[in-house]
Amino acid sequence: MAPKRRSSLPPHAEPVTDGSAAVNAAPAAGEVGDLSKAVMTALLLSTTGRPTEAATTLRPYVTTADLTQVLTEPELIDACTLFATLATGTDQMRAAHHAYHASHVLYPCGHPRRLAAADAYGATLHQHGLLTDAIDVRRRVLAGYRIHQPQRALTAAIDLATSLHATGRCTDALNTLAGAWHTWHHHPHPDASTGTAVLAAFMRMLRACRQDLHLLALLAQARDTTAWDDLVASYTAQTAADDTAYIDTHRTTVCTHKHQPLTATSSGSLSEGRALPTPARLLPTPPARTPPPTPVINGHDAQHRHPLTGYRVGDIAGAISRMLTEPDAAVLLAADRMPQPDDSAVRQRLTDTIAAYLAHRRARRAALRTTAVLLPVIAVAVLIHLLT
Numbered sequence: 001m002a003p004k005r006r007s008s009l010p011p012h013a014e015p016v017t018d019g020s021a022a023v024n025a026a027p028a029a030g031e032v033g034d035l036s037k038a039v040m041t042a043l044l045l046s047t048t049g050r051p052t053e054a055a056t057t058l059r060p061y062v063t064t065a066d067l068t069q070v071l072t073e074p075e076l077i078d079a080c081t082l083f084a085t086l087a088t089g090t091d092q093m094r095a096a097h098h099a100y101h102a103s104h105v106l107y108p109c110g111h112p113r114r115l116a117a118a119d120a121y122g123a124t125l126h127q128h129g130l131l132t133d134a135i136d137v138r139r140r141v142l143a144g145y146r147i148h149q150p151q152r153a154l155t156a157a158i159d160l161a162t163s164l165h166a167t168g169r170c171t172d173a174l175n176t177l178a179g180a181w182h183t184w185h186h187h188p189h190p191d192a193s194t195g196t197a198v199l200a201a202f203m204r205m206l207r208a209c210r211q212d213l214h215l216l217a218l219l220a221q222a223r224d225t226t227a228w229d230d231l232v233a234s235y236t237a238q239t240a241a242d243d244t245a246y247i248d249t250h251r252t253t254v255c256t257h258k259h260q261p262l263t264a265t266s267s268g269s270l271s272e273g274r275a276l277p278t279p280a281r282l283l284p285t286p287p288a289r290t291p292p293p294t295p296v297i298n299g300h301d302a303q304h305r306h307p308l309t310g311y312r313v314g315d316i317a318g319a320i321s322r323m324l325t326e327p328d329a330a331v332l333l334a335a336d337r338m339p340q341p342d343d344s345a346v347r348q349r350l351t352d353t354i355a356a357y358l359a360h361r362r363a364r365r366a367a368l369r370t371t372a373v374l375l376p377v378i379a380v381a382v383l384i385h386l387l388t
Contacts, residue, residue, distance in 0.1 A: 035061055035073070039082060042054040042083075042086070046085075046086055055086040058079050058086070059087075062076075062095045067102060070098045071105060076102075077106075080095035080102075081117045083095045084099065084121070084123070093128055096125075099120060100117045100120075102117075103117040104118075112149075115141065115148065121137055122141055125137060126166070131166050141159070142159075153183075154180045154184055155194060155197060157180035158180065158197055161176040165205055170209050171256070174202075174205055177202040181218070188225065192226040192227050192229075196230040199231055203215065203219075204243055207243070208247040208255065209257040211257060212260050213260050319357045328349065328350060
């Protein structure tokens with residue numbers, strides 16, 4: 001479900017209302033005084049579905065200008081920015097580079113021209129496979145939009161996530177989209193297009209990374225939103241084919257996530273401090289595992305066997321009597337006594353005393369049993385020896 005891509009249009013260019021008049025008014029190459037009209041004409045052509053004609057209108061101005069000229073003519077920044085969103089190839093990269101660097105020299109952070117040029121430059125870097133540079137630029141674009149143009153921050157987040165995902169930085173990409181979705185879901189805008197784009201990109205990346213549990217949680221959150229309704233209404237066979245191609249390519253090339261099965265529950269952690277709750281009611285319940293039988297020792301459950309099991313009642317009574325006569329025990333049992341830091345050590349000494357007493361009684365009884373058996377044997381052996 002590919003997000004709807006919006007072009008980074010120059011912020012100071014306003015489209016003209018009459019398309020035919022604008023096209024007829026397109027200036028010839030080299031007439032710099034008509035550059036503003038050329039930008040408006042190209043903008044109108046691009047918004048009416050004629051990007052090739054729009055790029056052709058701007059090409060004479062863009063391809064002949066160097067960075068020095070762009071620095072001295074701010075209108076050329078608009079032309080290069082718009083051209084970069086329309087064209088491809090070397091001319092596109094050159095125009096985007098000029099617009100980006102010139103706007104950084106001429107305008108402060110947050111200026112609309114500077115943000116638009118950076119947006120177009122990041123997209124161009126991504127298209128040309130310079131993903132590391134694209135990520136750096138798009139991070140700055142996202143930061144600038146968050147501060148100066150919050151209404152465009154969510155679409156900038158989609159762009160950044162797309163570049164991150166293309167490099168196999170799946171966790172960072174999903175975290176970025178999770179933050180964008182969280183923002184839109186809790187602060188929805190009447191225009192559902194932004195939410196639809198975020199939702200479409202998020203769903204596609206979760207599918208590509210096989211994060212099935214998080215995908216179910218996202219579906220549970222989105223099913224009653226305008227973004228979901230708009231996404232369903234705009235979904236076509238071509239969209240499905242594009243999604244399938246993207247998902248298959250990502251899985252077999254750069255995906256760094258393991259398959260998240262549907263046989264376990266997980267709260268998930270896709271965003272900084274924002275976890276997507278997994279709807280347990282949507283997940284199949286795994287079969288209950290029968291615990292292994294607990295071994296039985298001397299008629300007692302070994303797991304719950306009392307530590308005094310096996311000792312004679314008389315020995316236990318004697319041990320308790322000995323313990324109660326100990327001075328330390330008398331202190332511990334005082335009703336009005338407050339707990340002390342060394343109480344644990346005192347209890348350990350009393351426990352050792354009881355254990356030693358019980359061990360002594362058991363050993364003594366074992367020795368008596370052995371003697372009771374051996375003495376008759378010895379007596380018989382001595383008697384036989386004397387008789388022989």
